[in-house]
Amino acid sequence: MTVNERTNGIKSSIDHPAASYIVIDLEWNQPIPWIKTLVDPKELPGEIIEIGAVKISSAHGDYQVSKPFHVMIRPVCYTVMNRNVSKVTNKISSDLRFGLSFSDAYESFKEWCGKDYVLCGWGNSDLSILKANLRYHKHAVELNTLFLDIQPLFARIAEGKSQQRSVEYAVDFLRIPKKEDFHSAHRDAEYTGLILRELLQMLDKIRNEPVDSSRTAALDPMHSELMTLRLAPYLQNPDLHAETNSKTPLYASWDACYEDFPKDAALCPACGQPIAPQLPWFRLKKSGFSLWFCEEHHMVLGRMRMKKTPEGKVFAAVSVRLTDPGSARLVMDRYEEYITYGIHGFPMAPAPVETAAENVMNPDGEEPQPIDPHPGKTSVE
Ligand SMILES: [Zn+2]
Structure with a gap:
């Protein structure tokens, strides 16, 4: 299938990796150090309590953002709400008694995803938490899709630099209207989806503009960079660890x-x-x-x-x-x-460079530092 067939007639010069983009956002609970659990927190740094997602596909000459997919999950390991997670998600322990089992929730998510998509997220912490949960619940950990991290793509296309920003910052920067509060999985997925749509539209727009010969690459290096930017370097295969x-x-x-x-x-x-x-x-x-x-x-x-x-x-x-x-x-x-x-x-x-898992747990056994479950934390080992 060629790129143009994939985009259903959108005049797009973007190297779209699949027919649609599925933007996920997960919320997870974290262990409380003084409560004994059956699982080693290093193996399961966070237990997923909510999956939110939107699908972006192209139709009628534009990128359409679907209605959000949303499911709540009843945790089995970390059943008491961690205070720091609660501050961000506004959920309390009794909220954790409801919802589907992880397996049922994940199955319905996979079904909703369909075929020929690329998974997307803001930063790659959702990806590592998803894999840890799949492993814990004895599911195959292979995701059989590429993963697109929207965070560095936003930094490059919208800001022209490499700073690590939050979803809320990007929403404000792109002037995407805010409807509701952040940190509910389906809302954050929707906002992140709107950010991705904006970035794809920006790329298409700049490439479809009539060529202005007075605008040389030397005068506007950002412009020429966007003309040739490819999505491929922003993709990773989460199933390969070579x-x-x-x-x-x-x-x-x-x-x-x-x-x-x-x-x-x-x-x-x-x-x-x-x-x-x-x-x-x-x-x-x-x-x-x-x-x-x-x-x-x-x-x-x-x-x-x-x-x-x-x-x-x-x-x-x-x-x-x-x-x-x-x-x-x-x-x-x-x-x-x-x-x-x-x-x-x-x-x-x-400060010493840490792994994502170490960021979640404080090594000296104290209660974890207040963290935003959406920092998009990424680190070099
Ligand atoms: Zn290779």
């Missing part, structure tokens, strides 16, 4: 180790094909980073970590793995730090 690991030989110093490491080529960890450099290797403190692009598997992250042997020799553990656009954007932030401050980085030690 990674290759290697170690460098031993050296006397990290400088020598880093200098000696061949940095001009890499192979895709999923297909083994040569990949194109997006951001060449750079060194920041005890790490090296690089970004690559595989036509088939999209963003690839190269990472070197300095290690020491008991004898005082150093080597680097090198990993090359498929990554997502949000993590890639964080590497861009590290690159900015490197460009500004050099290899030793920002003079004051920044």
Whole structure:
């Protein structure tokens, strides 16, 4: 099926990955540290209590946003409402006694999705929570769809930069009328869907404008970037976790180790094909980073970590793995730090980089910090 057939006659030059976009938003409850649960919170950092979604498809020359899909789920592990989640969702423990089982809710969601779609969300935390819940409930964790993270796409198309923003910020920025409060799954899914529609319309509009020869790329680099922007680099395959690991030989110093490491080529960890450099290797403190692009598997992250042997020799553990656009954007932030401050980085030690799961649970067993279940948190390991 060609792109134009997929868009049902919309004059679109966008590389639409599927016939429709399904934007999901999940709400989940979190464990309360002093209440014992049967499950390890590391395995299940959040239990889904609500699924909201909208479908965007093209019809009559425009992108149509469907009525929201919405289902409440009765949790089985975290049945007492975590206070910090409650602040955001306005739900209390008694609200958790109602709703479908996760399995029934997920089945009806899959049925509603239909076929030939790409799953979308704001940040990729919904994706990791969904997979954790599928695993816990012994469902297949394969989603059999690509995932489009709208957050970095918004940053690039609407703002021309790489900042991490909230859904509410994007709604205000694009002047999308606000009807109701945020943080109900179907409302947030609907707002995120409206953001995506706006971005697709912006891309179509700029590409359908008559060519103005006085407007050169040098004068307006943002314009020319949008003319050629593709969605493919914003897509990830959530079912693939390809990674290759290697170690460098031993050296006397990290400088020598880093200098000696061949940095001009890499192979895709999923297909083994040569990949194109997006951001060449750079060194920041005890790490090296690089970004690559595989036509088939999209963003690839190269990472070197300095290690020491008991004898005082150093080597680097090198990993090359498929990554997502949000993590890639964080590497861009590290690159900015490197460009500004050099290899030793920002003079004051920044907060340690955490994983999404660690962000949810406070490691010292305190009640988790107030968090927005919708931060779109993404981190480089
Ligand atoms: Zn590949």
